[in-house]
Ligand SMILES: CC(=O)[C@@H](O)[C@H](O)COP(=O)(O)O
């Protein structure tokens with residue numbers, strides 16, 4: 330079954346907007362788990378615009394589902410991940426000033442960097458996933474650098490879904506099949522929502538995990554967090 334990992338970045342965005350501790354990010358993570366989330370994802374960025382590095386340390390002490398820490402593998406991120414030892418580290422090629430993640434890794438030009446970092450994290454017993462576009466030779470590069478999994482960057486799927494879902498999903502099905510044949514685990518994320526998630530799961534039933542944050546938290550403002558987590562789980566075929 331495909332795990333739902335809730336990315337709680339945007340709870341921290343709201344908290345930081347007023348400078349206090351409301352919403353409480355720790356409580357949000359525990360409630361997400363209580364409501365059925367099968368993982369918690371965070372993406373501490375160098376400017377700490379939302380999730381702060383200290384949040385990650387506090388969350389690591391209480392999260393009981395799979396903890397997934399995303400980020401660009403600079404020294405601060407790597408030190409944090411090695412200290413926390415999460416279930417998964419998802420390496421993302423983001424520059425510090427991007428408004429959000431906007432591309433997958435070039436696993437050819439970054440082969441040496443990724444090979445060394447992934448080997449280092451594996452020594453710590455941390456599963457590694459790398460954020461990637463649905464491009465066959467980049468998927469092949471991901472296998473070469475020793476990644477345990479790839480996370481398909483689904484922004485292009487989401488933006489194309491409403492216009493022509495068959496066309497939008499095609500490169501992702503090809504990339505997923507290739508990843509599976511290369512022995513890579515398969516995650517997906519970015520801009521997934523209640524409209525496009527079920528079709529992704531229908532076309533790629535062997536997805537290991539989807540990580541969803543922005544749309545899910547926006548939905549929760551209108552429909553409530555417990556209800557929305559159940560709705561997303563149902564799109565993945567989980568019936569509680
Ligand atoms: C890697 C990815 O696609 C998202 O998890 C990203 O981390 C979202 O980041 P923001 O919440 O800062 O937009």
Ligand SMILES: NCC(=O)COP(=O)(O)O
Pocket residue numbers: 336370399480517518519520521540541542543544545
């Ligand atoms: N890796 C994707 C993620 O964690 C959340 O992305 P989004 O749902 O906030 O776009």
